[in-house]
Amino acid sequence: MNCKHFGSCGSCGLYEIGYTEQLKQKEERVSELLAPFYSGTLEVFDSPTDHYRARAEFRIWHEGDRCDYAMGNIEKKGAITIEECPKVIEPIEKRMWKLLEKINASTEVLKHRLFAVEFLATTADECLITMLYHRKLDEVWRAEAGALEKALDCKIMGRSRKQKVVLSDEFVTEKLEIDGRTFTYVEYESGFTQPNPAVNVKMIEWAIKQAKTVGHGDFLESYCGLGNFTLPLSQYFDKVLATEISKRSIYAALENCALNEIENITFARLASEEMTEALNGVREFSRLKEIDLKSYHFSTVLVDPPRAGLDEATIALISTIEHIIYISCNPETLARDLETLCQTHEVVEAAIYDQFPHTTHVESGVFLRKK
Template identity: 25%
Template sequence: MIVNIFDYGMNGEGVAKLNGKIVLVPNAMVGETADIFVTNDYKNYAEAKVVKIIQPSPARIDSNCKITGCGGCGLTHMRYDEQLKFKQLLIKKTIKKIARIDTEVNPTVASDKQFNYRNKASFVVGDMVGFYKENSHNLVDVEYCHLMDKNINNVLNIFKNWKIINKNCIKNLVVRSLNNQILVGVVTEKEFDLSSFLEVLKQLYLPVGLYQIINTRKDSVVLAGAVKHIGGIKEIELNNFGIKYSIDIMSFHQTNEYIQNKIYTQVLNYIKPEHVVTNAFSGAGLLTAIASKKAKKVYGVELVKSAHKLAEQLKQANNLTNVTNINMDFNKFLLNPPKTDIILLDPPKKGCGKILEKLDIKTIIYISCNPISLAKDLQILTKKYIIEEITPYDMFPNTTSVETVVKLRRK
């Protein structure tokens, strides 16, 4: 059946109409005419596959990925400027649909790197080494992932060669690479000798450290259980915005540093030297520390004790005398908050919800990784606040994910 694609869906699929019904067509682009085959026909919409693109979009490109169906990146067929436009419109449409707010959205800030930008990978190890196909437990073999840092791909191939002669109870391979320092975590069901793997990792001729994580869990959580340092470096040492910090194999760290730094630069632009800032959902405290370089005083509020401890270490290591880290649920914190000029909100995927009704701070800077929960939260916030600026950031080029920074001012 021949259709014209007139819009994009939430996941970058082409949207067409067939006999009046909406059809979602993955890998089809706005402006294209396509021959499609309907795979699922639901009451309100249908799903279809492309049989042939009859009239391609000028923004269509050949994907450089040779892996079929890992589902990791949904937009490799789109030229980068089209991806950025898609993400800008996605934020605008989601806010309009969910929050019923028709607002301007700035153009998406591009990532300097569109490939090899990911500093962390978690591969599944089975008969092959790679990723599970989307929504399944079918393992797809990966030789080279274009999203991963080159060192990560090199470690993957060294591991695969080593594994051929070392068949054992390995569940996952986790690799981190930042500033040419590499940490490798081998997740296993039980303890066994990994020293021969440490030896072959020396082929990288870079600072590298190896960890064994003994994880007996049966669910999909990868980094859990007993952690043993096998040899090499223990941590990756970093320095951003004048803050010295280190991360180990278990730490949380933003996956695309190039765009993370652009977000933090924007946040710093919003802060003035006389401001008292609260950084809610502060994690291991990097943004708190960076903000403290400009603000008069910063409070970091974090629920998880281990993350709070790391934030305290960061404060000590950098001698940050104007930082107070508070290990508390943000809900509780809002019962008696200190006087603050700006609040930074960087909540987990599910967003903040009704607690936002209690907020009474002049300026809010909301960093979101989920357009849907952002839109729901903006619906609550706009009862008391005016949206001043919305900027999407392309944290994950070639995928459908997008990070957004919103600045709001109390009415």
């Protein structure tokens, strides 16, 4: 990827070396961390080097009567204005600059106290634009934003303190070809979505490859989000129990389950720690009164925790399950958790997925089988 802001914009920290070398360094870093637990070859899933990011947020910089997009600078001291951002997918790129032109050409209605713009797009050319303000939005704003929505062929939302204005929808609909089948995902503005669609498909297909080697039993998933992994993997198990703490994500997951006509998944709004308490019989939850937990016989569990990794109780719980698929956004905490998990399990497959090119961040995954 060529970008005129390399070296000054803090969004892409790796800009002095080519993409092949970036990927090699990430592979070496994760291989070293996993070396005590895995002696096999690390599978590497690369990314497009530009137009790969389907979610992006930009500050709005006001200079006189003009607005520009801005990002934090690479020294983390202040911000720089930008004139291009080739990492965003094309449905964002083709709208973001037209949006800025419209904002600068408008009266104060669109630009007054506008401080940020967020984009959420799909590979099917849907785009949701959220405009964030330090002021209350009125009917005049709604009228101008509505005209803008039509001009850009997109969906627009406005947000300010304690206010959300939805002009049409607050979601986009993504369709991904995964392991020979099309899956439909409704992705909400306020919910978590995987940022790199191309790598996301590779990551799900890697998890499916592991699930196919099991071929029996029920499936447990923690941190399921909107059903990103849940829906495709459900095909390879009898019953699925998937948990997530976010109400919005559970709402989207249920909607996505219906859209894809999948009937063997039960979603429950539980934090990882609560899931552990419920399955161990430590505590009863009214949210689970319609679910017979004793009817499940889990052969496989998938966890995709935040950067902090897994808590001790969850590690103890999943250590009782024969197969574990662990997707990690932090290889350091993954390695820490493997110190305990590998007392009962062995790592039989491992991979990295480059969701964030031109940064030091790397996603990784391991598949463990009980010894």
